[in-house]
Amino acid sequence: MNIGDVANKTGLPAKTIRYYEEIDLIKPLRDTNGYRQFRDQDVHKLAFLGRARTLGFTIEDCRALLALYEDESRASADVKRIARDHLSQIEAKIADLRAMRDTLSHLIEACAGDTRPDCPILKDLGGKS
Amino acid sequence: MNIGDVANKTGLPAKTIRYYEEIDLIKPLRDTNGYRQFRDQDVHKLAFLGRARTLGFTIEDCRALLALYEDESRASADVKRIARDHLSQIEAKIADLRAMRDTLSHLIEACAGDTRPDCPILKDLGGKS
């Protein structure tokens, strides 16, 4: 299979697939004309990576998860630890964003949003209570 | 005032302050020895920028907000539009993260996390329901 077909199958852009090869996440074969030849296992790995990325795992997490995936004698505790660490990062981000959202939405509510210059948003940013 | 004092006052790293000058957000004066000389207005702008950044506005948003801040004849509608656009981006991010969190936490709950290789997390990533 050529890279275009794999891109279609996995939903990953060809650029991303090449990038994943460059950083040694996958090692597709090469045809005599220099084209990448993807086996089913490559496609499967790419699907795995795509799914892990949509769950927000970093590339390095993905690398570790992929290694565990291929290791028949893994301990599920290792997988779970990676996932839990990631989850706590996500929760921290959500908390940050929620704080921003709350502040922002209050300010927006307080702003008339008309042609006059008076603006509580700018007042807040300017540090004037 | 030198950059260190300003960094202390505003809580922004000196590196960040230099960067903000480089991209023309602020224009501090220069002393004869080449040191940056910050006026109160510079410090005030930096505080404004710091606050806007903690609310998650991009640098370009900050540039626009700063321009409006300095424009006495602004319309608060312009400020509000920027803030609302930003708010909707934040909400989109929160939604994304929540989806990740929900999926992840279910998977983590289902994973024994012991020495056995069997792992629902990897099963999900591998696409095997």
Added chain:
DNA sequence: CCTTGACCTTCCCGTGACTGGAACCCTCAT
């Protein structure tokens, strides 16, 4: 007067995970 240490300066590279684009090669149909 000299040194020490804490400042300050510029400059360049690295980050994460790609994306865009240039310049070029391969293949097949017309």
Added chain:
DNA sequence: ATGAGGGTTCCAGTCACGGGAAGGTCAAGG
């Protein structure tokens, strides 16, 4: 022969800085 539509490599850019090197400046102490 030519054109369209694949593929290839390589380089630059993204965003908002942070790290670190190499060197100039300043105030205090010996």
